Amino acid sequence: MSESITVEVVYALPQKQEIFTVRLPAGSTLREAVEASGVMKKYPEIDLAKDKPGVYAKLAKPDAPLRDRDRIEIYHHLIADPKEVRKQRAAQGKVMKKGAGETVGE
Numbered sequence: 001m002s003e004s005i006t007v008e009v010v011y012a013l014p015q016k017q018e019i020f021t022v023r024l025p026a027g028s029t030l031r032e033a034v035e036a037s038g039v040m041k042k043y044p045e046i047d048l049a050k051d052k053p054g055v056y057a058k059l060a061k062p063d064a065p066l067r068d069r070d071r072i073e074i075y076h077h078l079i080a081d082p083k084e085v086r087k088q089r090a091a092q093g094k095v096m097k098k099g100a101g102e103t104v105g106e
Contacts, residue, residue, distance in 0.1 A: 005068040009037035011046065012076075018042070024066070030055065031062035033072055051076055 003026040011018045020037035028036075030053055040046050054060050054073050066072070 005066060005070075007033050007066050007068075007070045007072060009034055009039050009072045009074070011039050011043060011074045026068075028066055029062065030060055030064045030066060030072055033066055033070075034062075034074070039074065046074060048074075 004023050005026050005028065006021060006023050009020040009022060011020075018039065020039055022033050022036045024033055024036060031048070034040060034048065034053065048062055052059055052075050053062065054075060055064065055066070055070050057073065059075075060072075
């Protein structure tokens with residue numbers, strides 16, 4: 001009897017989070033789990049070249065081997081680079097708010 005693993009493939013949308021549970025042979029890769037889950041058929045806008053995958057919040061390559069109970073997450077690509085946006089705001093002299101605002105008595 002060959003060993004198998006169970007993993008979750010997660011894709012977050014603005015309204016909800018989709019979770020697909022997949023049972024695969026031991027030694028399967030991240031890409032194989034994503035393909036077996038059917039998430040890319042349900043959401044054809046997913047492109048693993050742009051929407052980087054990860055395992056438990058750490059980026060991972062599509063050919064990364066998986067372990068039992070891994071949680072694969074598909075991250076949306078960023079529209080704008082946060083560092084670049086901050087540089088542009090600084091160049092324009094705009095102040096970025098920090099925290100909840102000023103405290104009383106300061």
